[in-house]
Amino acid sequence: MNIFLTGGAGYIGSAAAETLLRAGHQVTVYDSLVTGHRAAVPQGARFVQADLADGQALRQALSSEPFDAVMHFAAFIEAGESMQNPGKYFHNNLALALDLIEACVRAGVQRFVLSSTAAVYASSEEPLSEESPLGPANVYGQTKLMVEQALDWYRRIHGLHYAALRYFNAAGALPGRGEAHQPESHLIPLVLQVALGQRPEVKIFGTDYPTPDGTCIRDYIHIGDLIDAHLLALEALAEHDRLVYNLGNGAGYSVRQVIETARRVTGHPIPAVEAPRRPGDPPRLVASSARIRQELGWQPEIPELERIIASAWEWHRSHPRGYA
Numbered sequence: 177m178n179i180f181l182t183g184g185a186g187y188i189g190s191a192a193a194e195t196l197l198r199a200g201h202q203v204t205v206y207d208s209l210v211t212g213h214r215a216a217v218p219q220g221a222r223f224v225q226a227d228l229a230d231g232q233a234l235r236q237a238l239s240s241e242p243f244d245a246v247m248h249f250a251a252f253i254e255a256g257e258s259m260q261n262p263g264k265y266f267h268n269n270l271a272l273a274l275d276l277i278e279a280c281v282r283a284g285v286q287r288f289v290l291s292s293t294a295a296v297y298a299s300s301e302e303p304l305s306e307e308s309p310l311g312p313a314n315v316y317g318q319t320k321l322m323v324e325q326a327l328d329w330y331r332r333i334h335g336l337h338y339a340a341l342r343y344f345n346a347a348g349a350l351p352g353r354g355e356a357h358q359p360e361s362h363l364i365p366l367v368l369q370v371a372l373g374q375r376p377e378v379k380i381f382g383t384d385y386p387t388p389d390g391t392c393i394r395d396y397i398h399i400g401d402l403i404d405a406h407l408l409a410l411e412a413l414a415e416h417d418r419l420v421y422n423l424g425n426g427a428g429y430s431v432r433q434v435i436e437t438a439r440r441v442t443g444h445p446i447p448a449v450e451a452p453r454r455p456g457d458p459p460r461l462v463a464s465s466a467r468i469r470q471e472l473g474w475q476p477e478i479p480e481l482e483r484i485i486a487s488a489w490e491w492h493r494s495h496p497r498g499y500a
């Protein structure tokens with residue numbers, strides 16, 4: 177297939193682009209490089225440096241050749257920031273996604289894969305299924321939910337087939353490809369930066385949550401397993417007009433457990449300090465991925481937190497300055 181991939185210079189998008197190329201597909205990466213890295217775009221991909229806000233550039237890129245599908249990874253991802261600057265997230269994650277969807281319909285693209293999030297759900301003591309109550313705790317999750325809702329209307333009205341992959345915390349690394357956010361806000365890379373001596377300590381935001389050790393609990397999914405699920409969903413859209421799947425390992429780990437696991441993997445003490453809660457952090461988000469396992473045969477190859485962190489540690493040690 178010929179795939180138009182937005183955000184393909186970022187952590188997840190570049191991994192998807194590389195995996196698609198290795199599977200024999202053609203890939204055009206469309207990225208503004210506002211948060212992505214040119215060096216992350218895999219060799220063999222056609223690269224268009226432009227912003228989704230540039231309507232003319234987007235229309236030209238989508239009409240330059242016939243595309244079988246769009247995979248959308250271009251979004252701002254910081255839940256905390258979304259609570260401080262909601263307009264930034266409603267504009268980029270919602271308004272520009274709507275422009276992209278409209279451009280896809282006009283260009284005759286028939287499949288759309290959305291990189292969505294578990295943040296569309298309300299926090300729950302039980303593993304979340306696709307039928308669990310929706311209730312974003314932050315603007316980031318709200319924007320993703322609204323894009324999903326828009327896609328369903330475009331499915332009904334224009335026949336656009338779409339898949340929404342609601343994944344939990346993407347983590348870990350592939351050979352030569354890992355997380356390099358500036359600034360960094362994700363727990364595992366922050367913890368590993370302490371082990372590398374790049375920061376003195378890691379902060380634990382909130383220790384009074386209704387969880388066994390008082391810290392937030394999250395599900396983690398290895399980047400390779402995440403991308404495999406996206407490709408399975410892309411292929412399944414040939415026969416289905418709407419797919420919504422949770423992606424996770426079904427096991428939740430608290431912030432303290434992640435830090436302790438990283439201590440074992442790195443052999444570093446990794447000092448931690450307690451800090452107040454951040455707005456928009458739900459206490460517990462853990463996935464049930466039973467539906468995609470049953471319907472598409474997806475199975476995580478690296479479900480263990482220790483192996484996920486070990487792969488990330490290998491990347492950070494060999495790329496202490498990211499893609500710089």
